[in-house]
Amino acid sequence: MRTHKLRRRRALRINRSRSGNVAIFLLIILYGAFMALPLVYAISSSLKPLDELWAYPPRFFVQNPTFKNFRDLMQLTGDGWVPFSRYILNTVLVAVAGTGGHLILSSMCAYVFAKHQFPGRNLMFQTVVLSLMFSTAVTAIPSYLIMAKLRLLDSLFSIILPAFGSSLGLYLMKQFMETNIPDTLLEAARIDGSGEWHTFWRIVMPLVKPAWLTLIIFSFQGLWNTGSTTFIQSEQSKTLNYVLSQIVTAGVARQGTAAAATIVMMLVPIVMFVLSQSNIVETVATSGMKD
Amino acid sequence: MAKQTVSAAPAARRKSLLRRMFDKRVCYAFALPYMLFFFVFTVLPVLTSVVLSFTDFNMLEMPGFVGFANYTRLLFNDSIFIKAIKNTIILAVAIGPGGYLLSLIFAWFINELQPKLRAVVTLLFYAPSICGNGYLIWQVMFSSDDYGYVNSLLLRLGVIQEPILFFSNPQYMMGLIILVSLWSAMGTGFLSFIAGFQGMEKSYYEAGAIDGIRNRFQELWFITLPMMRPQMMFSAVMSITSAFNVGPVITALCSYPSTDYAAHTIMNHLTDYGSIRYEMGYASAIATVLFVIMIGSNLLCKRLIGKVGQ
Numbered sequence: 231m232r233t234h235k236l237r238r239r240r241a242l243r244i245n246r247s248r249s250g251n252v253a254i255f256l257l258i259i260l261y262g263a264f265m266a267l268p269l270v271y272a273i274s275s276s277l278k279p280l281d282e283l284w285a286y287p288p289r290f291f292v293q294n295p296t297f298k299n300f301r302d303l304m305q306l307t308g309d310g311w312v313p314f315s316r317y318i319l320n321t322v323l324v325a326v327a328g329t330g331g332h333l334i335l336s337s338m339c340a341y342v343f344a345k346h347q348f349p350g351r352n353l354m355f356q357t358v359v360l361s362l363m364f365s366t367a368v369t370a371i372p373s374y375l376i377m378a379k380l381r382l383l384d385s386l387f388s389i390i391l392p393a394f395g396s397s398l399g400l401y402l403m404k405q406f407m408e409t410n411i412p413d414t415l416l417e418a419a420r421i422d423g424s425g426e427w428h429t430f431w432r433i434v435m436p437l438v439k440p441a442w443l444t445l446i447i448f449s450f451q452g453l454w455n456t457g458s459t460t461f462i463q464s465e466q467s468k469t470l471n472y473v474l475s476q477i478v479t480a481g482v483a484r485q486g487t488a489a490a491a492t493i494v495m496m497l498v499p500i501v502m503f504v505l506s507q508s509n510i511v512e513t514v515a516t517s518g519m520k521d
Numbered sequence: 522m523a524k525q526t527v528s529a530a531p532a533a534r535r536k537s538l539l540r541r542m543f544d545k546r547v548c549y550a551f552a553l554p555y556m557l558f559f560f561v562f563t564v565l566p567v568l569t570s571v572v573l574s575f576t577d578f579n580m581l582e583m584p585g586f587v588g589f590a591n592y593t594r595l596l597f598n599d600s601i602f603i604k605a606i607k608n609t610i611i612l613a614v615a616i617g618p619g620g621y622l623l624s625l626i627f628a629w630f631i632n633e634l635q636p637k638l639r640a641v642v643t644l645l646f647y648a649p650s651i652c653g654n655g656y657l658i659w660q661v662m663f664s665s666d667d668y669g670y671v672n673s674l675l676l677r678l679g680v681i682q683e684p685i686l687f688f689s690n691p692q693y694m695m696g697l698i699i700l701v702s703l704w705s706a707m708g709t710g711f712l713s714f715i716a717g718f719q720g721m722e723k724s725y726y727e728a729g730a731i732d733g734i735r736n737r738f739q740e741l742w743f744i745t746l747p748m749m750r751p752q753m754m755f756s757a758v759m760s761i762t763s764a765f766n767v768g769p770v771i772t773a774l775c776s777y778p779s780t781d782y783a784a785h786t787i788m789n790h791l792t793d794y795g796s797i798r799y800e801m802g803y804a805s806a807i808a809t810v811l812f813v814i815m816i817g818s819n820l821l822c823k824r825l826i827g828k829v830g831q
Contacts, residue, residue, distance in 0.1 A: 245730060245737055246633075254630045258642060261627060265646050265704065268658040271670070275661065287673045339555035348545035349538055354556060361563045362758045363815045365766045367788065368808050371795045372569035376561065395558025398709070405751050426547050444716070448709060451651055460796070475654055485661060496652035500644070503651065507640055 272496075276300070276489035283486050299486035303494070306487060307473060312465045314473075321470040324386055325453040328393030332449050333442055335394055340403035341430050345416060355404065358397045366392070370460060377461050388461035389469075393453055399445040406441035407434065443506045451499045471495060567812065573805035580799050591806035601782055602790055602807070608695070609765065609786040613818070615699045617764035620706025621756060627707070628714035629741060643715055650708035659701045660774055663687040688775045691783030698784055701774065702767055710756030717752035721745060746829045753829065757822040765815055768792060787811050 270290075275283070277295040307314040342348070343355050366373065373392075374383075382388040411434055419429045435442075456469055474491040542549070574591055578584035595602050631642050649655055662670045665686040672684040687693050721744075726734075729744045746753065768788025775784050778793070787807060795804035 245726070245734060245740055247736065250737060251633065254633055258627070258630050258634075261623075262642060262645055265649060265707070268655070268662060268704065269648060271662055272655070272658045284668070286668060287677060288668055288670050290670065335555040335558065339552045342548040342551040346545065346548045348548040349542050351548075354552065357564060358559065359758070360816065360819070361559075361567070363762045363765070363819060364563070364567060364812065365762060367766065367769065368791065368811055369563075369566035369570055370792075371801050371804055371808075372566040372573065373562070375569065376565055380561075391558060392562035395555060395560075395562050397559065397563065400555060400559075401755065402713075405755065409751070426551070430551070440716075444712070455652075455654075471654075488657070489661070492652065492655055492658065496648070496655060499651040500648055503647065504644060507644065 269496075272489050272492050275486060276493045278486055280486070299490040300494075302487045303477070303490045306477060312468075316466055317468060317470045317473050320386060320467060321454060321456075324389045324393075324456065324469060325450050328390045328453045329446055329449040331390070331394040332396060332399050333445055336396075336400040336445070337403050337435065337438070337442065338430065340400050340407055341434055343400075343404045344407035345411065345413070345434075358400055361397045362401060374460055383461055384463050384467060386462075386467055389453065389456055389459065393449060396449065396452070398448055402445055402448075403438065403441050406438055410441075411437055447499075447503055447506050450502060454499055455495075570805045570808045570812075573802055574809045576802045576805075578801040578805070580801060584802065587802065591803050592810075594803070595806055595810065601785060602787075604782050605785045605787045605790045608784060609788070609814075611695065612698065612702070612767055612786060613761075613764040616702045616706060616767065617760045617818070619699070620703055620763060621710065621760040623703065624707055624711035624756060624760075625714055625753075628711055628718055629745075631715065632718035633737075643712075646707045647712060649705045650711075654773065656701050656705055656770055657773060659697070659704075660688065663697065665689065689780050691779075691781050694775055694779060694784040698767060698771055698774065701770060702763070706760070706763060708759065708763065710759040713752045713755050713759075714749070717749040718745065721748060742829075750826060750829065753826050754823065757826060758819060761815060761818050761822065765811065787814075 274290065274292045276299050277292045277297070279294055279296045279298060282289065282293060304314075307317075343351060377383050377388050382391065415433065416429060419433055424432070455471055462468060474495050477487055477491045573584065575586060575588060576584035577587050577590075627646060631639055631646070634642060664670070664672065665684060665688065667673050667676055667684045669684065669687075671687070672681075675681045676684065685693065687697055725744050725748070726740060729740060734740050734743060766788060768786050768791070771779060771784045771786060771789060772792070777789065779785055779789075787810065791804055791807045791811065794800045794807060
């Protein structure tokens with residue numbers, strides 16, 4: 231009975247040696263420890279009471295965990311003359327509006343890039359691909375001039391509108407649509423008299439759910455992590471990350487609070503990723519419709 | 522269609538191009554809203570930057586044309602820039618291909634795990650790149666006094682006699698920057714690999730086994746990677762981006778300017794002239810040089826990835 235079971239298992243996983251599996255597992259554990267160490271240290275530090283933060287020799291793990299650092303963080307951010315809720319509102323507004331607009335506009339554009347031939351298509355797409363490498367920091371100077379011309383300075387639109395045209399989402403979407411939407415399906419829709427607009431919303435978009443989930447995660451993360459920007463000066467238009475970064479860089483005296491701030495900033499993107507990760511796996515598994 | 526128009530007379534060709542564009546007007550309508558934002562906030566800044574690099578723009582006076590003066594000054598009269606180029610290349614070579622290979626290898630490893638465990642490990646590897654400035658934790662760990670965790674550990678083990686100024690000693694800076702960058706290198710490209718591995722059809726592997734694929738390395742090289750070229754190219758581009766954009770990380774960890782400019786990169790040089798000295802023309806020339814280097818490495822990647830599985 232047992233050997234039978236074993237043989238069946240081996241048949242399911244072809245070309246897999248036991249020693250290879252062990253080696254892979256060990257390497258994952260080793261590198262995983264390296265990846266996890268700073269995160270664990272951050273969590274542990276954020277829970278340390280003051281005397282443990284200054285204990286010598288410093289300990290890696292917390293002995294008497296306390297939420298005092300998080301309470302300090304609340305107090306610290308509540309003391310500012312702009313209410314803390316304002317920063318949260320700004321960040322949520324920027325992340326939701328930017329992600330929403332980006333998702334719709336880039337999906338529309340990606341659809342024609344992936345499934346239609348028209349003059350100038352390749353030129354436009356190649357430009358987008360090239361721009362993937364140019365971070366906003368490199369073009370900070372001319373961007374500032376353009377923002378000034380468009381009268382977008384000191385407004386949240388200076389973060390939201392560039393997010394609409396960010397290149398990462400378009401690229402991902404186009405690649406995904408190209409391989410995951412069979413041309414025959416589109417042709418069938420065309421024969422049935424479906425217009426492009428209708429085809430896009432009713433046939434293409436439901437089929438690329440994994441891609442838009444991915445796109446939402448990336449865009450949201452980027453926007454959530456938007457910190458200080460040269461485009462915004464007034465305090466009431468600043469974002470959560472800006473305030474928390476101020477605390478993190480404030481110095482060693484606030485080590486515990488800094489760790490708490492880092493944890494708070496990490497929490498939302500990580501939770502979002504956990505929620506959509508399961509969704510992605512699920513949709514990838516069910517949308518296995520290939521030409 | 523294209524072949525027919527090539528042989529036609531120029532006038533007729535132009536007409537037929539307009540005709541073709543008109544026939545596809547729906548496509549342009551779909552692409553236009555996105556392309557508008559993309560052009561204004563991405564293409565236009567790059568073009569402006571290139572144009573400004575030939576001027577002496579300083580935010581106050583009208584820019585005047587100076588020809589290649591900014592470039593000659595960069596290459597011949599700016600020893601710090603030469604140092605920045607050297608550092609940028611060292612970091613790019615370590616972080617770009619390094620982060621890329623780590624992403625690929627560990628995505629491959631993780632794909633061998635059970636689905637539940639796979640999700641957890643993916644999250645663990647991806648988490649450092651999500652948290653925007655999570656790398657600041659390294660500064661606390663490598664803090665320069667003996668309260669710093671690494672220093673106190675080394676002191677107690679007797680490896681060192683006095684605490685090391687990790688982020689101000691040129692001897693350690695570059696190594697630490699590489700370490701921190703690799704830590705947060707499992708980002709978008711890594712996820713793309715994970716998705717690519719999961720999306721592979723099982724039947725290819727079965728067919729491969731029948732055709733004589735004997736181990737998982739052959740499977741990876743002859744079946745998986747050739748199928749994953751789109752993900753590989755994408756990941757490569759993302760690696761290039763992160764490799765050339767370590768500037769802010771360096772400023773945050775080693776402060777600005779780093780001791781002896783030991784960790785000074787082109788990006789830092791750009792920020793220096795752009796946001797501190799307001800020599801916008803000169804800063805734009807630095808940005809343009811960075812663009813050229815990035816495009817060059819992109820082309821190199823394309824060529825390398827084309828060879829996969831052959």
